[in-house]
Amino acid sequence: MQSNTTFSIERVDALTAFRILPELAGLLHACVHGGASIGFILPFGMEASMNFWREKVLPAVGSGGRLLFIARKDGRLAGSVQLVVDTPPNQPHRAEASKLLVDPASRRQGIARALMEVLEGEARSLGRSLITLDTRTGDKAEPLYAALGFSVAGIIPDYCRDPFLDRLDATTIMYKRLDDARAL
Structure with missing residues (x-):
């Protein structure tokens, strides 16, 4: 578990996640209604x-x-992120960062950065040498990922629907090599 003076980060198992399901659902709901392009549209x-x-x-x-x-x-769920490690047999070295969520009321406080740093540390400890992710092109998260060392692999136009507007948005595919992760 990582903590600082204003928030703490921990890995949770399925039982704990089930127990906090209403909080997790509230976080996702708030993020989608706050404009996050994370796979859902309104309503x-x-x-x-x-x-x-x-x-x-x-x-x-x-x-x-x-x-x-x-x-x-302050005891309240402020963010979450997922590390997908269920990769095909030819990709045991790779993991995917998924669904980085920060409650709109808790943004710009270092929570997203801290979640990604913990995720990266866990990927390293599992011997993963590459993390991939996608983000809506031009989204507020894109500069964060770049600042954390992620590189752009490419942009796919018309990848997803905007959560609010009747339009298609592009997505940016990004990756980060973890040079000091264990070898295969």
């Missing part, structure tokens, strides 16, 4: 948010194919 209700965690995330966390990290600020 997006709490039941859809609960279903995402219950059907997509919890089983993967339970099987070990996905690691879940959360950030708490």
Whole structure:
């Protein structure tokens, strides 16, 4: 677990995630309604948010194919990120950063950066030498990823629907090599 004076970060297992399911659903709901392009469009209700965690995330966390990290600020869930480690047999060296979420009321406080740093440390400890991710092109998260050492692999136009507007947005595919991760 990592902590600083304003928030703490911890890895949670499937049972803990199930126990905090309403908080996780509230976080996702707030982020989507705050404009985050993370796979959902409006209208997006709490039941859809609960279903995402219950059907997509919890089983993967339970099987070990996905690691879940959360950030708490003043005892309240302020952020989360997932590390997907369930990769094909020809990609045991790679992991994917997924669904970096920071509550809109807790942004610009270093939570996203800290979550990504913990995620990267865990990837290294698992011997992963490459992390990939995608983000909406021009999104506020893109400069954060670049500042953390991620490079742009390319941009795919018309990749996803905007959560609010009737338009298609591009996505930027990014990667980071972890040079000091264990060799295969």
